[in-house]
Amino acid sequence: MSSGQAKAKAGIFGEGGDRRWLIASSCVALLVLAPLVSLILIAGRGSGDLWPHILAYVLPQALRDTAILLLGVGFVVVTLGAGLAWLVTAYEFPGRRIFDWALLLPLATPTYIVAYAYLDLMHPIGPVQTGLRALLGLTDPRALWFPDVRTMTGCILLLSFVLYPYVYLSTRAMFLMQAGSLLEAARTLGASRTRVFFRVALPLARPAIAVGASLALMEALNDIGASEFLGVQTLSVSIYSTWINRSNLPGAAQIALAMLAVVVALVLLERWARRRQRYVSQAQRARRAAPLQLTGWRAGLAIAIVSTPIFIGFILPAGHVAHEAFKRVRFAGFSPQIGQEILNTIAIASVATVVAMALGFLVASAARLSRAPVGGALLRVSSLGYAAPGTVLAIGLMTPLFALDNIIADSAERLFGISLGLLISGSGAALVYAYVARFLAISAGGVESGLAKLSPSLDQAARVLGQSAGGAMRRVQLPLIRPALGGAALLVFVDCMKELPATLLLRPLNFETLATHLYGEAARGTYEDGAVAATCIVLVGLVPVMMLARLSRRRAFAWDKSVEGVDPMARDLLLVEPAGAPDKPRGKA
Amino acid sequence: MRKGAASLDVQNVRQTFGATLAVDDVTLRVEPGEIVCLLGHSGCGKTSLLRMVAGLERPDSGRVLIDGREVVGPDRFTPPEQRGVGMMFQDYALFPHLTIFENVTFGLSKLPANKARIVAEAQLARVGLLRYAKDYPHMLSGGEQQRVALARAMAPHPGVLLMDEPFSNLDQRMRERIREETTALLRENGATAVVVTHDPEEAMQIADRIALMRAGKIVQMGTAEELYERPQSLFAARFFCDFNEIDANAHDGCIATPLGEFEAPSEVADGPVTVCVRPHGISLEPVDASAPPPPLTGVLKSRRYLGEDDLRHVVVQGLDAPLRVRGAARFRPEVGESVGLRIDARQVLVFSRKTV
Numbered sequence: 001m002s003s004g005q006a007k008a009k010a011g012i013f014g015e016g017g018d019r020r021w022l023i024a025s026s027c028v029a030l031l032v033l034a035p036l037v038s039l040i041l042i043a044g045r046g047s048g049d050l051w052p053h054i055l056a057y058v059l060p061q062a063l064r065d066t067a068i069l070l071l072g073v074g075f076v077v078v079t080l081g082a083g084l085a086w087l088v089t090a091y092e093f094p095g096r097r098i099f100d101w102a103l104l105l106p107l108a109t110p111t112y113i114v115a116y117a118y119l120d121l122m123h124p125i126g127p128v129q130t131g132l133r134a135l136l137g138l139t140d141p142r143a144l145w146f147p148d149v150r151t152m153t154g155c156i157l158l159l160s161f162v163l164y165p166y167v168y169l170s171t172r173a174m175f176l177m178q179a180g181s182l183l184e185a186a187r188t189l190g191a192s193r194t195r196v197f198f199r200v201a202l203p204l205a206r207p208a209i210a211v212g213a214s215l216a217l218m219e220a221l222n223d224i225g226a227s228e229f230l231g232v233q234t235l236s237v238s239i240y241s242t243w244i245n246r247s248n249l250p251g252a253a254q255i256a257l258a259m260l261a262v263v264v265a266l267v268l269l270e271r272w273a274r275r276r277q278r279y280v281s282q283a284q285r286a287r288r289a290a291p292l293q294l295t296g297w298r299a300g301l302a303i304a305i306v307s308t309p310i311f312i313g314f315i316l317p318a319g320h321v322a323h324e325a326f327k328r329v330r331f332a333g334f335s336p337q338i339g340q341e342i343l344n345t346i347a348i349a350s351v352a353t354v355v356a357m358a359l360g361f362l363v364a365s366a367a368r369l370s371r372a373p374v375g376g377a378l379l380r381v382s383s384l385g386y387a388a389p390g391t392v393l394a395i396g397l398m399t400p401l402f403a404l405d406n407i408i409a410d411s412a413e414r415l416f417g418i419s420l421g422l423l424i425s426g427s428g429a430a431l432v433y434a435y436v437a438r439f440l441a442i443s444a445g446g447v448e449s450g451l452a453k454l455s456p457s458l459d460q461a462a463r464v465l466g467q468s469a470g471g472a473m474r475r476v477q478l479p480l481i482r483p484a485l486g487g488a489a490l491l492v493f494v495d496c497m498k499e500l501p502a503t504l505l506l507r508p509l510n511f512e513t514l515a516t517h518l519y520g521e522a523a524r525g526t527y528e529d530g531a532v533a534a535t536c537i538v539l540v541g542l543v544p545v546m547m548l549a550r551l552s553r554r555r556a557f558a559w560d561k562s563v564e565g566v567d568p569m570a571r572d573l574l575l576v577e578p579a580g581a582p583d584k585p586r587g588k589a
Numbered sequence: 590m591r592k593g594a595a596s597l598d599v600q601n602v603r604q605t606f607g608a609t610l611a612v613d614d615v616t617l618r619v620e621p622g623e624i625v626c627l628l629g630h631s632g633c634g635k636t637s638l639l640r641m642v643a644g645l646e647r648p649d650s651g652r653v654l655i656d657g658r659e660v661v662g663p664d665r666f667t668p669p670e671q672r673g674v675g676m677m678f679q680d681y682a683l684f685p686h687l688t689i690f691e692n693v694t695f696g697l698s699k700l701p702a703n704k705a706r707i708v709a710e711a712q713l714a715r716v717g718l719l720r721y722a723k724d725y726p727h728m729l730s731g732g733e734q735q736r737v738a739l740a741r742a743m744a745p746h747p748g749v750l751l752m753d754e755p756f757s758n759l760d761q762r763m764r765e766r767i768r769e770e771t772t773a774l775l776r777e778n779g780a781t782a783v784v785v786t787h788d789p790e791e792a793m794q795i796a797d798r799i800a801l802m803r804a805g806k807i808v809q810m811g812t813a814e815e816l817y818e819r820p821q822s823l824f825a826a827r828f829f830c831d832f833n834e835i836d837a838n839a840h841d842g843c844i845a846t847p848l849g850e851f852e853a854p855s856e857v858a859d860g861p862v863t864v865c866v867r868p869h870g871i872s873l874e875p876v877d878a879s880a881p882p883p884p885l886t887g888v889l890k891s892r893r894y895l896g897e898d899d900l901r902h903v904v905v906q907g908l909d910a911p912l913r914v915r916g917a918a919r920f921r922p923e924v925g926e927s928v929g930l931r932i933d934a935r936q937v938l939v940f941s942r943k944t945v
Contacts, residue, residue, distance in 0.1 A: 188669050190696050
């Protein structure tokens, strides 16, 4: 075989081994695209007499609420995230090093848990109001006016206080890595710190802010629990209730399409806001500008400012659910039901993680192996699911999977005379599919960034030494990118565990995960094992936050010293979590 | 903002980074309108010193005075924006989101807009880039970016202009020309300038005086000629010239080497010494020439033609390494031929080996 000499490419998929990789990669891309395509088809069928109702009452309200929510959350997360990032990078005050990573903690609290916790905390007979009344000597619950969290404002604030870390993380990285000598240059040209912030730092950080804000808004859009508990009729909530309460799939699909339009608008907005990014990444020196030492009341103020979001977004809600969980376990023991749910959650998340990692590896490797641009394009398509909210994905998956189930069941019955029931939706395979489609971007991105650091001559050396493309992957690349794979797998696992909207829609009957259990209790207004479930989720959610914190600290340290010498794992994680490295062009091996 | 060149005084400045001493008790005076180069290998503290003068870093102790006014002292730290210094960064640090014109006017915020425009345009015209005023930095070549950075730093007429490796990001061919232009501009503006560089040739070309630094200290300061002709240490000597070094012993003011006997300078004590002979201080001549026979002979090992110069390696008995001989060659022996050598005693330096 003189495959090396065959210069002519056979079609866009190249030839030989490369083609097999690309065909497999196309299949993965199709799997991700399928729910979106089917969504359009279902919506096109029309929702019959429900459509006028949706058009007149559901959509306008949902669109308005979603728009207000996104605008509000966007404004607050940008202000909080960028402001906090500036505070911890441009100033020095006692405890700054701890706050530097502690500000990431709210990332461990999913939106539905923060809402669940605050509903309980702020309830008229909850600890906050009871405590306040006791302090003021009031006895009648109605005597004390207290702001209701179940409002749009409450929802915006609560979501913002757990989502701002996306903006914080990306903007902080920008302030640390790129702006250093630019900020110094501005100072030597006579600009005060305030002027430096508004004239240089903020405009330069705009791409980073855009990346962080768009991630935060995607999360807000995806959220179902918090908005519903707090009485905000977002698109996500409307899709869910249209399907659950009215069993109208086309109607839900039509709302889902509207939601997809919002996603596209968000992505375009982000692109537009980042349009000059490549100019920004030209700054060469990675050097943190000397911070200003704050002392006295200024230091106190800085500490107060940075501890507030940590307190609101993490310590208070997480502390509350942990405390409630502790009380519950002391009172009623650890219920077998919760044990079963933990097992369910771990099992389904593990399966989804393994599948997502395998497919992610396949897609990213195909993109690297083929020098044709089609490989990279397939990788991008496969990563699209990350932008699709869970409800949208689930609605899109339902019809084709039910149809497939029916075909399988029919033929099994006809051919073998056995009744299989709903094989795919009943076994949780549908849920795994949804998780994989949604989080493939993380696994593929992780593998891709791991591979991007390996010199292509490594592949070539392995090939020259007699390995096939697959053999080189297995014996050279795979061992080298193992740390990157580990980091990505962890993120996929945790995201699967926390996922609520798609889980609610696609789980098999009577199959509860920790997230759906919590949702059920919060929706019913009962608070039994809910706190235990919430505590478990927050604890698991803490793992990636700790990793992120550890490496962002090390990274900041490394930037102080020099650009090189950063743990490759650290870089991977920041690449995987797209907020981390807005400066680095992805791919392009 | 100050008009006209200022003087700069650095007094006993010291700075540590953790356990390492970056700048060790440095004292330096730069006269108004003078160009001083801080020369040294990377990590010798020259950039730290520059950044402390700019106010970007704070010394552990010592004072800095600009135009006789204290900007850093035991109880004083003037922030960079109030010091009236200009700084040119190694990577230029042009603001990528601002146009060339906006970059240059950035430091002129205290002037009314129309005046700032006139000043900025004059500066841009002076560096020949007025037509790029509306462009963004990334649209310019490296050399053009360098000139924008210079225009931006000079626009506010700083009392002292600080330049951190201003030419290191340019390619070799451009560097020479831009160096000349920049020096001319500095002289024209009568600016006081401190330039950090690691390139001795560059330092000699632009500086009135050179401060040679090593391990946080200024080891020698003087004009280019003083440093080149009369280095006070082997380190300084090596920095400016690629010497032939021969280890030997001084005895009663006399040093015997395979190249003959040399007279030890009065300040060199008896004991181990290093004799340094400039490659240009050795000339070759035919062995069989009639008139005075050469004091020393060797065998030509190799010859490289370098244009204005020849570089020749000559093996001399008793020396470990071949002698490097440079100079315009009128006599061109073949490789393997015996040659006579003559050493110009003025091109020989002797250092006691303890003072390395």
